Amino acid sequence: MERKNFLMAVAFVPAVFFAACKEPGKKQVAEEKKQTYTCPMHPQIVQDKPGTCPICGMDLVPFDKNNKGASLTLSESQIALANITTMVVGSGALSNFKQLNGRLVTDPEKSAVISSRVPGRIEVLYIKETGVKVNKGQPLYKIYSEQLASLQQEYLLAVAQTRQFPDDTRFQQIEKAARQKLVLYDQSDAEINHLVQSQKVNPYVTYPATVSGVVSELTASEGQYVAEGGAVMRLEGYNQLWVEADVYPAEASAIHIGQSVKVIIAGWENEPQTMTVQFVNPVLQSGSQLMQIRGSITNPGDRWQPGLQVNILLPVKSKGDVLSLPVNAVIRDGKGTHVWIGKARGKFEPRMVKTGMENFDAVEITDGLKAGDTVVITGTYLLYSEYILKKGADPMAGMPGM
Known part of the structure; x- marks a missing residue:
């Protein structure tokens, strides 16, 4: 009996031992x-x-904490939805810029003042408000002029004398001089011939626009008397605009006439314009310590208005044969600066880099990349977020600093 109890006890010990060993394994798997x-x-x-x-x-x-791989794999549809694109890194020139604040203003060379060619009273003003676009040859105003009436009468008298004495050269000269006076008052040949045929003086004359443009100012009104040469309105042409920017005297030494600069117009940041510096004012502006530079840009379709704010990018430093990437390709966080490298199709991994000179479009990579590497240039922040979602960690966590 005792022997039987001993054998049962010996058999029970391994069972308890293996059961105890098995429980931690289950717990670890769980x-x-x-x-x-x-x-x-x-x-x-x-x-x-x-x-x-x-x-x-x-x-x-949720995330998989056991997935410790540094790479991230995406499907074709995920890559398309995230708009992930890549480029092969190559060496080239890179320039740094200094930003100047500027503005668009009207080009005085595209302005025209419409003035009265004869003294008289404005009978009809066909354009009564500013901002109206007019075309060359379009009637602008009609004026009543007693002086014009007297000149017409003088010409009719000279024509009658010439016809009565056709061989008298003096009367021919008088007739020619009287006709020239009417021409100087913008009377056309058709109007002068009609005057001779009708034998009726017409003190009213309609003046057309000499150029196309937009009415920016009205200086006369209907019923108002204007002198010869008196301004009636101003027309502005906006197909070309001046770009003016303020600079400090110390900055002006880096600017010279004929230099090409970039102009970024507010609201059209993706369409930078190229401008040539045409004028550098050698005199400080009144009441300030600023100088002024100026150039001009074309304005197709009059889409920009005078008064718009612009930024002028003045190149101040340049390097040749450097590795550079678009600014959006580089991610900066508390762990450092990194980019995403494209490996096999759909596979990406982060890589620490060091940056150097930077401008508004590109950044120099001084360490971490070599020519020929494939780098993600759009969708980098989506890759960053996807990495955190899938792995629950920062892509740069655990990587050595550079």
Whole structure:
């Protein structure tokens, strides 16, 4: 009996031992299969159940904490939806710019003042408001002029004398001089011939626009008497505009006439214009310590208006044979600066880089890349977010600093 009890006890000990060894293994597998959650914006927040981020309040999302690979693999549809594009890095020149504040103004060479050629009273003003576009040859105003009537009468008398004494050269000269006076008052040959045929004086004369443009100012009104040469209105042409910018005297030394600069117009940042510096004012503006530079740009379709703010990018430094990337291809965070490298189709991985000179469009890469590398240039922040969602960690976490 005692022997039987001893054998049963010996058989029980291994069973208990193996059961005790088996329990930790089950527990480890259960822990590995347990789902974890993190915040897309704050990957340091990790917990084993759904909830909200205590920092920003966003809903936590599940992630696979056991996937420790540095690369990220996306499907074709994900790449298309994220608009991920790449470029092969190559060396080239890179320039840095200094930004100057400027504005668009009317080009005085495209302005025209419409003035009265005869003294008299404005009978009809065909354009009564500013901002109206007029074409060359379009009637602008009709004026009543007693002086014009007297000149017409004088010409009719000279024509009658010439016809009565056709051989008298003096009367011929008088007739020619009287006709020339009418021509100087913008009387056309057709109007002068009609005067001779009708033998009726017409003190009214209609003046057309001499150029095309937009009415920017009205200086006379109907019923108003204007002197010879008196301004009636001003026309502005906006198909070409001046660009003016203010600079400090110390900056002016880097600018010279004939230099090409970029002009960024507010609202049209994706359409930079090229301008040639035409004038550098050697005198400081009144009441300031600023000088002024000026150039002109074309204005197709009059889409820009005088008064718009612009930025002028003045090149101040340049390098040749450097590796550079578009600014949006580089991501900066608390861990450093990195880019995304395209490997096999659909596979991407982050890489730490060092940057150098930078302008509004591109940034120099001084370390971390070599010519021929394929780099993601659009969709980088979506890759950054996708990495955090899938792995629950910053792409640069654990990478050595450069």
